[in-house]
Amino acid sequence: MRIVDLSRELYHRTPSYPGQPPIIHGVWKTHEEARAENKGVHGNSVMFFSMPDHGGTHIDAPRHFGERGTPIDQYPLENCIVPGICLDLRHIAPKAEITPADLEEAVKKCGSPVPKKGTVLLCTGHHERTFPRKEYATDNSGVNVAATEWLARQGVVHFGIDSMRPGPEGMVNVLVHKACLELDITHIESLCNLETLIGQGPFEFIGLPMKWKGGTGSPIRAVAVFR
């Protein structure tokens, strides 16, 4: 079994989505402090974090898209361990729209069909090109509404992308989120390392969210498993 880690590293003040709270990670108690409490015998260190439920590599819960959407604690775990393929879309220009024709062509090149009740990971090269510079938050390519509808028609439960949003910044991205609610699919954002999957064939995708009650999303540890 080979596991490819598709998750961004989390650290203090790692880039977070414009307008959302920062990611904070700090030391709550040092080993030294804890040892002092325990008469110098032994001490356990503890850290703490604070972050938006859309921080780092994460899945959007349908609740993110609308009041009637499923919150993350009720999102089916069956959708979190699914067959996947990865499409090479690195030729699409920054900020450009990925169309249904782009997806069809990329699936042909990939050589594996879109798995039913699975996921399609879109390797745009955006993370590798821009992270952690400020362009990471703005210059991504992404699917348009027609491409989102195309993905839903293939029977996927979600799709993933190596940038902070599934569509290019602005109204297209807003409409892609609206479309996800209407089409009953969702998406995974801020993946990385997708280049590793190109030409490797189908895999099992695993990305389990935390059980935030009523949450609009959750960080996940996203991996591709080759057995």
Ligand SMILES: [Zn+2]
């Ligand atoms: Zn989103």
